[in-house]
Amino acid sequence: MSTVLETPELTALRAAVSALGKRHAGSGTPRDYDRAGLWSEAAKLGYLGVNLPTEYGGGGGGIAELSLVLEELGAAGCPLLMMVVSPAICGTVIARFGTDDQKQQWLPGLADGTLTMAFGITEPDAGSNSHRITTTARRDPSTGDWLLTGRKVFISGVDIADATLIVGRTEDSRTGRLKPCLFIVPRDAPGFQRSQIDMELAAHEKQFELTLDDVRLPAEALVGDEDAGLLQLFAGLNPERIMTAAFAIGMGRYALTKAISYAQTRQVWKEPIGSHQAIAHPLAQAHIELELARLMMQKAAALYDAGDDLGAGEAANMAKYAAAEACVKAVDQSVHTLGGNGLTREYGLASLITAARVARIAPVSREMILNFISHQSLGLPKSY
Known part of the structure; x- marks a missing residue:
């Protein structure tokens, strides 16, 4: 599911990662896949270090590529949460601010998956x-x-x-x-x-x-520099927000795919339940909101990779907020579409009710994002 913002290379990467995710997830649920096996294969294929410098074994890309990888794995039902932390936060900070020795010690291992931080x-x-x-x-x-x-x-x-x-x-x-x-x-x-x-x-x-x-x-x-302070910290926190958005969008897409498949085949009266607008319209709305969140995520990643830390900070917070809200709505509507089946282990949706809330809470709450946007973007006074 590529977008107009993607280059042919990104579209090809999306297809390849999607195939990897589907291969590992099979017909299981997000709790059933072999995380270690997927981590190892994703590393061998260069996906874990796609954002890290080529001289240290990485792919030479950016957060745009890494967030795409996480989104597609999540959409297949096998997200790798540590991608948010190890290559995105830690790898980025060390690549930008680490000493030569720190880069040599950590980046090759973070890129090939043999080291995790x-x-x-x-x-x-x-x-x-x-x-x-x-x-x-x-x-x-x-x-x-x-x-x-x-x-x-x-x-x-x-x-x-x-x-x-x-x-x-x-x-x-x-x-x-x-x-x-x-x-x-x-x-x-x-x-x-x-x-x-x-x-x-x-x-x-x-x-x-x-x-x-x-x-x-x-x-x-x-x-890095003892006096750099918040500059180095936010060099890692902005990618964290973008990756959290990717995590949420992937989860929302996974849930929506399950619900759409069910709505196409579940028949109670003469037609599948998906033919009824009460079922179809909320799913269509959830899809729209996930796509809008993805566009903001791609904007944030593009700004960050271009070196615009200030613009990326605003967009990353917006992307994380939009993706979290879209994810919660998509999961809730998907479970509701399946009714009682949505709460069974067989369909793998019930556990997402709790997981979807994580994106609203971590790494920063939606209320703190609204504070940031109201103060930094709109120029409104602080209440604290």
């Missing part, structure tokens, strides 16, 4: 207010090492990640204020502990709370 920003007492992050990093004057202390929560895939890119804060020697910085923390670093959060959501990727108790890191664990 998680991302830790959310904290129990900070929520959406990144200025309240309390994970702090201080230097050991005797060695030059960094010592990290703090907590993180709702961090995806830490158990399968080789390291976690942690957002901490250091003290500005001139002002005394804390400023955000990024650190690569290996999974086996002493003092770095994780505990799994018991989630109602059924997903391959587990959620964890992290505790950092004076985790000692070498000086070279710092990614």
Whole structure:
């Protein structure tokens, strides 16, 4: 399902990824596919690192290509959530701001799937207010090492990640204020502990709370410039929003495909139920809204890949908002179309009722996006 915004190369990539997803998903549900097997094959085909530089084994593309891959895998019923984190956030940040040694150490593995990196920003007492992050990093004057202390929560895939890119804060020697910085923390670093959060959501990727108790890191664990602050952070957060939109659009398309197939064949009276406007029109509306969200996602990706961080920030937030709303509506209407069958494991839709809400909540809530648009785009005053 290509669009007028796509080049022939992107259309070919979409078709190839769609075929891969359908091969792995088969007739199962989003909980049944072999995640490790799909991750490995997608990596071998170059899909996981399609956004990373060619000199490190990547495809030399951008977030436009990577979001397309995630969308198509989701539409086939086998989304890879860690694509949002490992190549999109961590890979992008290291490619843009990492040292030569960090690039050599991490990018080839992130591109070929042999290495995975998680991302830790959310904290129990900070929520959406990144200025309240309390994970702090201080230097050991005797060695030059960094010592990290703090907590993180709702961090995806830490158990399968080789390291976690942690957002901490250091003290500005001139002002005394804390400023955000990024650190690569290996999974086996002493003092770095994780505990799994018991989630109602059924997903391959587990959620964890992290505790950092004076985790000692070498000086070279710092990614980029200590004084770059929010510039480096948002270099990863904008791709995260675009990829979340792709995740939501793929999920919505998957649900809608199931509902359309059912509406075409389910017959209660003389005609299939899809011939009735009460069934057909809500599905058509859900399709329209998913397509509109995809256009905004493609705009956001194009702006980001062109280096327009400011424009990409606005568009990425809009895309994430639109995709989340469209996904929730598509899933709800699909389940409703199937009636009781929509709640059975056989059709694989019931679990999406919970999963679809994730895109509304993470990585930033729809209310905070509306705050951003009202303040930054419309110039309205803040209420906080």
